[in-house]
Amino acid sequence: MEHSTESQIKNRLPETFLDQMKQQLGQRELEQFLQALEQKTPVSLRLNPKKCQTSPFEGSPLPWCPQAYYLEERPIFTIDPLFHLGAYYVQEASSNFLWQALHQLDLPHSPLALDLCAAPGGKSTLISSFLGEEGLLVANEVIKSRNQVLRENLIKWGLGNAIVSQNDPSHFSNLENSFDFVLVDAPCSGEGLFRKDPQAIAEWSQENVHVCKGRQLRILQQAAGLPKPGGYLIYSTCTYNWQENEENVRYLVENFGYEKVIVPIKNSWHITQSEITVSSQTIPCYRFYPHKVKGEGLFMAILRKPASGEPHKPLREGRDFNHPHLKRFSIKNSKRSKFPELNFPLEVKLYQYDKHVFALPEKWSPVFEKVATQLNVQYFGVELGDWTKEQFFPAHAWAMGIYPISDYPSVALSREEAIQYLKKEPITLSIKERGWVLVKYKGLNLGWIKNLGNRSNNYYPKEWRIRMK
Template sequence: MNEYPLPSHFLEAMKQQLGESDLNLFLQALQQPAPVSIRLNPSKGMPAPAASEPVGWSPHAFLLQSRPSFTLDPYFHAGAYYVQEASSGFLNHVLNQLELPEAPLALDLCAAPGGKSTLISSFLGEKGLLLANEVIKSRNQVLKENTIKWGLGNTVITQNDPAHFAQLSNSFDFVLVDAPCSGEGLFRKDPQSIQEWSPENVHLCQGRQSRILQEAAALPKPEGYLIYSTCTYNSLENEENIRSLVANFGYKPVEIPIDPAWGISQSACETERGAYPVYRFYPHRVPGEGLFMAVLQRPPSEDYRKPAKMGKDFRHPHLQRLPGKIRNHPSFPTLDLAENYAYYQYSNHLFALPARWVAWFETIATRMNVQYFGVELGDWARDTFLPGPAWALSLLPKPSYAVEELTTEETIRYLKKEPITLSKADRGWVLVNYKGLGMGWVKNLGNRSNNYYPKEWRIRMD
């Protein structure tokens, strides 16, 4: 049962949108517990949960029969899955329908907390690069943690206002704008959002969304894509923004094929250029929360110019690209640096990034406020290298280090940052695993060990 009554203005708008009988089914669904679903990280090989149901439009997503204690599940902390409501996973189906190059460059403009960013990261795999942006500092930190645990190393995180991206216009193969909204689609999941809803807030959100879209519209390459989504139902935050995009930028419609069995509602947004397909998720029709999504394609342009790339003359006040010969330097004996990666040093932090994206990353680094990129391998402390948690959680190899497989109970103690005993391991740095997945580092001292799990990530639950 919802804690707060639904606002009358909202009920009237939903009645007009759904009709009397469908509105009753919608309201009944809001009284039911919210479904629980997760999306597996295909790169980390966790098996599908027992007694779960697959989500039709998202092949790695599963509906759970009940909500477990994710906090006490080592798989969760290893980045083997992301707790994401099912409707959001529709993005996976959308991306698979687009005509994209072999190695796409993508932008998630409003990325925190990272659900759709980690989905895009898996879609891009080893070939693509994602720029995930979040302007709010505290939310940016959450995005960073989730990206690190996902572990693919194909993401650059920035903290910029959308207006700052004007210098990267005509750059991306696709841009996702998952815009902040009035949250009508989350009323069941987050009853507090009901109390915060008002017609005035809907108009405020629409103005914010319109500004973001005005900045985002120039960012895809000609014939690139813009994906717009909200977790709300009203046409002001949804169709009106689509009409504005079409009127001001001439975007073309993109229809996404859907299976009728999925229960997704497809309708037409009428614009001055014709009908544009849009997609809504209602909780009485799908096993997920409320969502709106539309896909548009930027028209061709004769004056398309790529942004300048930095290349060999890269200069940054704090970030240094390390030369290739560093791989043979005696100070790097334990890194086993791969040839297809480029390496950077920021202060005493060492990072790895796929070499194919060097020019683009250096373009971004000189123009944007970069918060994280690739995989942070670790830190220098005087002449000693300290392996970092991001490297442990990543897919990058670590063959020079001893590995200790922990039990579930040992892993929970490790994640609580409690001491653990590694009686079989040699002294020195040890990578601790849970069911083959890297969790972090321990410095084995023989009769005791130092737990290097990040303090800010530790489990606080008993």
């Protein structure tokens, strides 16, 4: 005798979780919820507007993010060169609701943002696009391996408006009242990932929910003081239970006086709005259920820090920038004839770490220098290249960036050649100029090759290469 869809789901999900969802949804909706978990996971991506204006795949727009699209089928992204050069980010549909939330914030012209738990970088790349040339993002991830993935994704996104740090939230204590908005996309019990990640089911327990709630409260205790007076804190998880969601929002309102921010939503989006009442203030929260929304589970609340309180002190560093590893870099002192011409559309300031030279928008240099003395900075701006013994070796990150590169010849590659390059295999170039050559795919930078005449060296980063045969 065949089991029904519901019984198949029940065989995999813990009874305590099912009881929790029945309390939230009722029996009828619970059945719809379980049926949705049996369906294929929707596939969606968000475009990088600085690199790609139209989706390279068949699909339909997401209703709450104009830069994101549902795809009809899941392509093999690994063998798409556009994926590797940062033309789009494969991001779960519900998470793109952050775009709506950000557009409700009353921000200054040049916002300073913090993504406190940023890996793998989906929401950080969205914030990076939102900030554009005017803002600056600090994207933080404390776990080293996850920090490397975050750094890679922001390098490929290429906007050059981010600082990547690797710090525990407690390390931000000297940066209180500094940020125009802070995102805490907190590590959680992962109930919203049950459809696409069976391991999340295996790891779930009521005890783990309590552990996650304790971790979230510790993070929020540190995060609550980081926005400026009148600034914002956005709290999100990919789980359903009230302990990790509404109760943490209640904690922020009761202990730090945070106020509600309303995000207008359309009925056709089928987003569920929950509410909590604290001291006669009703706080809206936004929930995504897979039986209602074409996406995975998500919770989000947007809160505003009271404008009164400790005044904001702008982040400023003194005239002398003292850092044990970083120093300001001057082209004048580096025999400019061998340093590439930097025809950037905005003023930048250069810094050197060991032999690596980085560019950062000049207007953000005081903030960066202050942040760099407080945090363990892993990456920032755009790495231009290595300056060694009066020679310059261009960095792959510069090719990924949106800053123009005019000092080097370029060659367009076919799709087959681009994949060959991304596998870090030798490429035969139809170009006479020797030296550094910028290779492109569909008009976008893919990376560097050094042409030696009868052969060439492929400088695609070894750790990023395609390993698929």
